[in-house]
Amino acid sequence: MLKALKLTEEDENLAGIKASVLHELGDTYRDLGEWDRAIALYNESLEITERIGDVQGKAVTLYKLAGIYANKGDVDEAIALYNQSLEINERIGNFQTEAAMLSNLGILYANKGEVDEAIALFKQSLEINERIGNVQGKAVTLHQLA
Incomplete structure (x- = not known):
């Protein structure tokens, strides 16, 4: 994954792939219990999905972030993130x-x-x-x- 990430650094046309790779890395760190690292990777992925207009990718990333915040005990942040993801999913009919x-x-x-x-x-x-x-x-x- 790190090699794929490095390849995407050089080409803005690969921004969607970069967002996906960052998201997958976030999943890996989340599964390892390294929540702060996962949050950083998800936020980086989120910035890219917003920039390129990947609405579904944004919704999924918000959902994953919400889960981490819920597990960390930051319920209010988790609720805010779930609500953002909910709004997107309502809008796109998911x-x-x-x-x-x-x-x-x-x-x-x-x-x-x-x-x-x-x-x-x-x-x-x-x-x-x-x-x-x-x-x-x-x-x-x-x-x-x-």
């Missing part, structure tokens, strides 16, 4: 991911003790999963509601 974002937000609000907000988010997720026929997503959301 319903399955939208439902997952709502569910993730529901978990964070439940953990904060904001049960009414969590229930509302889980119900939104459930409605989307039912509408698109995502049986697995529906089952997970029903479990979370229970």
Whole structure:
């Protein structure tokens, strides 16, 4: 991956590939528990996806960042990032991911003790999963509601 990253440094036409490589490196560091390094790589990838207009790449990167912040205990930052990703997924019609974002937000609000907000988010997720026929997503959301 590092060799691929070096190759993309020299050609702006490869910015999308560079963003993907940085994102994959971020995944690797996240999986190793090196969250600060992962955050730096995701942020670098995010800057590129914003610059080149890769909306879906931006949404995925925001989602990954939110997960790290949630694991670090920075719930407010995680919520803000999930909401940004949610807004993009709503806009581009990525319903399955939208439902997952709502569910993730529901978990964070439940953990904060904001049960009414969590229930509302889980119900939104459930409605989307039912509408698109995502049986697995529906089952997970029903479990979370229970």
